[in-house]
Amino acid sequence: MRKISIGMILLSILVIGMLIPAGFSTNDNQVVITYGETTQHNANYKSTVDTFFKNQAGIDLNGVNTKTITADEVNKISSTITGKYYNSEQIFSSALVDLNDNDNLEVSVDKSTITTITGDMYLSALKSAGITSGHVYVTSPVTATGESALAGIMNSYEVATDVEIPDTVKEAANNEIYTQSEIVQNSDVNADDLSKLVDDVKETVQEENITDHQTIVNIINNYTVNYNINITNSDIENLADSIEQIQNVQGDINNYQAEVSDVLNSTDTGSVDGIINGLFN
Numbered sequence: 001m002r003k004i005s006i007g008m009i010l011l012s013i014l015v016i017g018m019l020i021p022a023g024f025s026t027n028d029n030q031v032v033i034t035y036g037e038t039t040q041h042n043a044n045y046k047s048t049v050d051t052f053f054k055n056q057a058g059i060d061l062n063g064v065n066t067k068t069i070t071a072d073e074v075n076k077i078s079s080t081i082t083g084k085y086y087n088s089e090q091i092f093s094s095a096l097v098d099l100n101d102n103d104n105l106e107v108s109v110d111k112s113t114i115t116t117i118t119g120d121m122y123l124s125a126l127k128s129a130g131i132t133s134g135h136v137y138v139t140s141p142v143t144a145t146g147e148s149a150l151a152g153i154m155n156s157y158e159v160a161t162d163v164e165i166p167d168t169v170k171e172a173a174n175n176e177i178y179t180q181s182e183i184v185q186n187s188d189v190n191a192d193d194l195s196k197l198v199d200d201v202k203e204t205v206q207e208e209n210i211t212d213h214q215t216i217v218n219i220i221n222n223y224t225v226n227y228n229i230n231i232t233n234s235d236i237e238n239l240a241d242s243i244e245q246i247q248n249v250q251g252d253i254n255n256y257q258a259e260v261s262d263v264l265n266s267t268d269t270g271s272v273d274g275i276i277n278g279l280f281n
Contacts, residue, residue, distance in 0.1 A: 030099040032065045032159045034152030036091035040068045045141035052139040069152040092140040093149035097156035099134045110139035117146035120195035129173040130253040166252040172245045179242040216240040
């Protein structure tokens with residue numbers, strides 16, 4: 001049997017470590033929390049949010065990467081979509097993204113505090129942005145619409161993967177959230193029903209590669225009849241604008257997905273196995 005020196009073992013450990021991408025060397029790096037700045041600056045609020053994350057995700061938060069989402073960051077998005085302005089005392093929504101579960105995208109929302117945006121709405125908007133894996137948890141220490149959380153969620157994905165989401169894609173995904181939020185808050189439509197309608201329209205539009213605005217309006221009208229959903233013509237126009245925007249940035253979405261896929265699949269297990277076999281066989 002060939003003798004293995006301590007030096008060779010240490011060298012193999014070093015080389016294996018170098019083969020693993022920096023963003024994915026430990027489980028901690030695959031979990032990122034973004035706190036709304038109001039929550040981050042209030043110890044009681046932060047404790048409430050952390051308790052939710054620990055109980056729901058079953059994760060030790062020590063060593064987990066954290067980011068603070070500021071009102072300025074949220075306003076950069078909202079100003080181009082709804083014109084809403086938030087101050088630093090209005091950003092409560094917080095999110096945890098766990099990429100250890102890398103098979104399917106799942107969203108868990110604290111319904112006791114997030115009053116408008118549902119899990120299905122986040123799910124739909126994230127898929128629109130090209131995000132298809134990980135488990136997302138969203139909460140707030142006080143009641144909040146949840147609109148600002150999407151900015152934090154996408155920021156978390158950027159930190160966890162070290163891949164930046166194009167601004168065009170962020171704006172399109174956020175526009176989808178804001179548009180649905182406005183309709184839910186100003187009408188009697190059920191949020192989950194609206195989300196289902198939007199998903200079906202997007203699927204039809206993408207499958208048929210439709211970019212014509214009026215055609216998208218007609219498709220939305222057909223689905224409102226099928227689902228017996230009553231929304232105004234103005235709401236339909238806004239939804240069509242939102243879906244058209246997503247369709248127009250598909251190239252950027254595809255490029256982002258390719259970059260993320262390269263990162264997630266960049267660990268060359270064959271090379272690692274080869275090194276181990278070469279040393280110990």
